Amino acid sequence: MQGHLKEAVLWKAEGGRVRCSLCSHRCLIADGHTGRCGVRKNVGGTLYSLNYDKVCAAHVDPIEKKPLFHFYPGSRSFSIAAEGCNLRCDFCQNWQISQAPVDAGRIDGEAADPVQIVEAALRSRCRSISYTYTEPTIFMELAADCARLAKDKGLANVFVSNGYQTPEAIDFAADWLDAINVDLKAFTDDYYRRLCKARLQPVLDTIRHIARDTRIWIEVTTLLVPGQNDGEDELKALADWLVQEAGPHVPWHVSRFYPQYRLTEAVPTPLASLQRAFQIGKAAGLHYVYLGNVPGASEENTLCHQCGRLLIERSGYTIVSHHVKDSCCPDCGARVQGVGW
Numbered sequence: 001m002q003g004h005l006k007e008a009v010l011w012k013a014e015g016g017r018v019r020c021s022l023c024s025h026r027c028l029i030a031d032g033h034t035g036r037c038g039v040r041k042n043v044g045g046t047l048y049s050l051n052y053d054k055v056c057a058a059h060v061d062p063i064e065k066k067p068l069f070h071f072y073p074g075s076r077s078f079s080i081a082a083e084g085c086n087l088r089c090d091f092c093q094n095w096q097i098s099q100a101p102v103d104a105g106r107i108d109g110e111a112a113d114p115v116q117i118v119e120a121a122l123r124s125r126c127r128s129i130s131y132t133y134t135e136p137t138i139f140m141e142l143a144a145d146c147a148r149l150a151k152d153k154g155l156a157n158v159f160v161s162n163g164y165q166t167p168e169a170i171d172f173a174a175d176w177l178d179a180i181n182v183d184l185k186a187f188t189d190d191y192y193r194r195l196c197k198a199r200l201q202p203v204l205d206t207i208r209h210i211a212r213d214t215r216i217w218i219e220v221t222t223l224l225v226p227g228q229n230d231g232e233d234e235l236k237a238l239a240d241w242l243v244q245e246a247g248p249h250v251p252w253h254v255s256r257f258y259p260q261y262r263l264t265e266a267v268p269t270p271l272a273s274l275q276r277a278f279q280i281g282k283a284a285g286l287h288y289v290y291l292g293n294v295p296g297a298s299e300e301n302t303l304c305h306q307c308g309r310l311l312i313e314r315s316g317y318t319i320v321s322h323h324v325k326d327s328c329c330p331d332c333g334a335r336v337q338g339v340g341w
């Protein structure tokens with residue numbers, strides 16, 4: 001199970017055990033044991049990352065797949081993952097790799113040197129490296145080593161995250177992390193506890209901290225699970241919170257659920273529910289609301305929040321037309337928030 005042990009970041013000794021402060025579980029770990037994620041282990045009083053040299057996925061993706069719609073639109077992102085996650089979502093779409101360390105007690109993957117990863121990203125003409133598919137926070141050591149090299153070579157770095165990291169972890173990454181998509185999976189603590197074995201408040205704290213206190217570009221995604229998090233009042237409260245605490249310019253992706261992992265009895269999200277969420281987001285004052293996993297929907301397009309002009313037309317992950325000029329709407333001149341237009 002263990003390959004090369006890499007000393008972990010963000011931990012300290014505490015009463016004969018070690019306290020990990022990478023994510024909001026803040027596990028207190030006895031010698032010989034791992035934290036809840038199953039990939040950080042106390043060995044003789046030192047905390048180690050067990051997945052540093054175990055890359056389990058590497059693909060070239062459109063940045064729109066993350067999803068990031070306002071960050072170098074139309075560019076390619078070299079996307080890597082290592083196994084493990086700090087959440088246990090019943091609806092996880094990548095459960096084979098995210099839950100393996102806990103479900104199966106094993107960590108699969110191949111050694112890949114950060115230098116090789118950055119070279120592969122450059123060779124495949126990517127604009128960024130994304131740390132994605134599983135939770136990047138729990139492979140922070142690998143991500144940090146890649147990201148620092150990537151930045152030196154002119155590449156941007158992207159996290160696709162559940163937002164459960166601590167403020168210390170965000171600050172640790174702030175020098176080299178350029179953009180993040182954070183899942184805001186629901187707006188009730190009950191949902192996070194029942195379906196994800198986590199809590200809501202740390203995710204809200206992450207979104208607020210990134211949006212207000214860092215230069216990291218942030219977009220937010222909510223997977224709508226029928227009957228679980230799609231109530232009108234809940235979605236209104238979520239959208240109002242985003243406007244007030246993160247800002248109206250933060251793009252909100254409302255994504256369609258398909259049954260999987262432990263939620264195979266549920267039904268796919270009806271299109272009408274997604275469209276209702278879209279309207280709720282717009283009515284709350286969010287400038288950019290998008291539907292995800294609904295190819296061909298007009299709600300994939302970017303419109304000027306001021307005059308309504310079509311700015312970016314999309315079909316799935318493909319840019320069909322692009323009209324943003326010098327980061328502004330060509331008709332009314334309103335600024336279009338984002339990076340790398």
Ligand code: SF4
Pocket residue numbers: 020021022023024025026027034035036037038039040086137138
């Ligand atoms: S990353 Fe989170 S779940 Fe894993 S050991 Fe650290 S605090 Fe625990």
